[in-house]
Amino acid sequence: MVRITEAEARSILTPQRSGALDGAYAFTLNPYRGCAFGCSYCYAKWFTHHTDLEQSWGSWVRPKLNAPELLYHQAHKLAGASVFMSSATDPYQPAERRHRLSRACLEVMLSMLPGPAKVTVHTRSPFVLDDLDLLLRFGERVQVGVSVTMDDDGVRRLFEPHAPSIERRLETVAALTRAGVRTRVSVSPVLPSNPRRLARLVSEVTTRAFVDPIRFPRPEGYGREIYSAHHLGRFLRPGHADAVARELRTALGEENVYYHPRK
Numbered sequence: 001m002v003r004i005t006e007a008e009a010r011s012i013l014t015p016q017r018s019g020a021l022d023g024a025y026a027f028t029l030n031p032y033r034g035c036a037f038g039c040s041y042c043y044a045k046w047f048t049h050h051t052d053l054e055q056s057w058g059s060w061v062r063p064k065l066n067a068p069e070l071l072y073h074q075a076h077k078l079a080g081a082s083v084f085m086s087s088a089t090d091p092y093q094p095a096e097r098r099h100r101l102s103r104a105c106l107e108v109m110l111s112m113l114p115g116p117a118k119v120t121v122h123t124r125s126p127f128v129l130d131d132l133d134l135l136l137r138f139g140e141r142v143q144v145g146v147s148v149t150m151d152d153d154g155v156r157r158l159f160e161p162h163a164p165s166i167e168r169r170l171e172t173v174a175a176l177t178r179a180g181v182r183t184r185v186s187v188s189p190v191l192p193s194n195p196r197r198l199a200r201l202v203s204e205v206t207t208r209a210f211v212d213p214i215r216f217p218r219p220e221g222y223g224r225e226i227y228s229a230h231h232l233g234r235f236l237r238p239g240h241a242d243a244v245a246r247e248l249r250t251a252l253g254e255e256n257v258y259y260h261p262r263k
């Protein structure tokens with residue numbers, strides 16, 4: 001049971017000055033606080049700065065009801081800028097079906113003249129297809145990234161039990177690509193998989209991929225215990241992410257796979 005509490009935000013655009021998105025995007029945009037998918041490894045729970053919210057991550061969502069209005073008043077910042085939606089929530093989690101905040105934010109950005117030069121929508125959810133009409137209106141300025149972190153739905157149930165199945169995600173990418181939307185698959189973080197099979201599945205639905213190894217900046221929790229409980233420890237070796245990137249590069253071409261190896 002996910003507790004939904006409507007809220008008002010003070011701001012909606014977060015400048016990117018550090019972290020994985022620094023340099024690639026000027027702003028991140030999160031229409032929701034919290035995420036019903038509650039992935040075991042999710043780093044966004046740390047950003048709550050609140051022990052109860054961190055520990056109950058996945059069981060609460062706060063739709064930011066004024067997100068579109070706040071965004072509308074930031075038009076001067078977005079002219080020619082790049083926006084990542086979203087870094088700390090899934091913009092197409094089930095609450096979006098009721099609140100339509102991600103849709104409204106896309107509509108606001110489309111109405112800006114000049115608007116953002118680049119918008120990346122990042123999700124695990126087929127509900128992104130609800131907004132295909134808007135995505136097509138962005139043309140080359142938009143790309144949709146869908147996280148496909150493994151090739152096996154049994155493994156997915158261990159790490160991401162409340163998120164859509166691998167099959168539905170792949171079908172979503174395929175539908176977007178067929179419709180003419182620029183797509184990529186994000187293997188981020190790299191979870192246990194058969195690299196060759198994963199690369200084959202990805203290459204059937206898109207031409208580009210992003211690969212990022214799993215990191216554990218904190219010693220406790222965040223999915224690490226799942227590896228030992230299910231004898232998956234071998235997939236934590238850096239060689240596994242290297243193999244995933246190698247197979248994807250073979251399938252998609254070197255230039256179409258971004259890989260940032262773990263140091």
Ligand code: SF4
Pocket residue numbers: 035036037038039041042043044087088089090124163
């Ligand atoms: S979908 Fe993204 S934001 Fe939501 S819990 Fe999973 S990793 Fe975190």
